Amino acid sequence: MQFLTLTNQNIRPKAILFDLDGTLIDSAPDLAAAVNAMLTHFSLPTVSLAQVSTWIGNGAAKLVERVFKYTQNNQNQLHNIPTQQQGLTQFFVEYEKVQGLHSTLYPNVKHTLTELSKLGVTMALITNKPGQFTPNVLAEHGIDSFFDLVLSGDSLTEKKPHPMPILHTLKTLGLSKKQTIMVGDSASDIQASNSAGVTSICVTYGYNHGDNPLNLNASAHIDEFNQLLG
Numbered sequence: 001m002q003f004l005t006l007t008n009q010n011i012r013p014k015a016i017l018f019d020l021d022g023t024l025i026d027s028a029p030d031l032a033a034a035v036n037a038m039l040t041h042f043s044l045p046t047v048s049l050a051q052v053s054t055w056i057g058n059g060a061a062k063l064v065e066r067v068f069k070y071t072q073n074n075q076n077q078l079h080n081i082p083t084q085q086q087g088l089t090q091f092f093v094e095y096e097k098v099q100g101l102h103s104t105l106y107p108n109v110k111h112t113l114t115e116l117s118k119l120g121v122t123m124a125l126i127t128n129k130p131g132q133f134t135p136n137v138l139a140e141h142g143i144d145s146f147f148d149l150v151l152s153g154d155s156l157t158e159k160k161p162h163p164m165p166i167l168h169t170l171k172t173l174g175l176s177k178k179q180t181i182m183v184g185d186s187a188s189d190i191q192a193s194n195s196a197g198v199t200s201i202c203v204t205y206g207y208n209h210g211d212n213p214l215n216l217n218a219s220a221h222i223d224e225f226n227q228l229l230g
Helices: 028-041 049-053 060-071 082-096 109-118 134-140 164-173 187-196
Strands: 015-018 122-126 149-151 180-183 197-203 220-222
Touching: 028 060, 028 082, 049 060, 049 134, 082 149, 082 187, 109 122, 122 164, 134 149, 134 187, 149 164, 164 187, 180 187, 187 197
Parallel strands: 015 122, 015 180, 122 149, 180 197, 197 220
Antiparallel strands: none
8 A cells, every 4th residue: 555646756654644624524514503503692694504614724713703704794783793702602602512413524534544544654633623622523523543642723822824733743743844744625734734844735625715725835635535545
């Protein structure tokens, strides 16, 4: 078994770092359900799944900020908009109820992680999702046992697109940049990878804030997760 080919060379990394939302799991349905429950709580109009999908990728606070910005631009009674903190607090309440209920693993994710584990590849997860939710989401989808390290959006003082989470992972696991690949779906992942100096692979089926992922400056793009295996 071989890894995918990059720049005419077979890359056999010692470690692969993964994003979560939009890369391993299609979490937009859960997030949309929580967003709309939050909006309903404040008697505000709900939004579509497609809209929420474009707002994912920079953590819960940024998601709520984008929701309220959209609501303000499309709602006449602006005085009914709650504060950012009120919205975030309610979003956490609602997401706690639905996490894992509507989201699904993308095709071939579990099989590919299993095969990589058999090959002895070290795997870590770097997500911007709040740490209070990450373990449960991984467990709900049966992939919590694959990762030697899990970093959430609040694990460190910086999150993606800052390179700190990747650099912290390299140091913690004793990895070199040349031995490591980061796999993600959005500008946050690719920017963090490039800033940290590690090879970046962009999946084309994720969210990327609604923008074309092929425009991202990744080392390679893949359309299906199992393309990580030859």
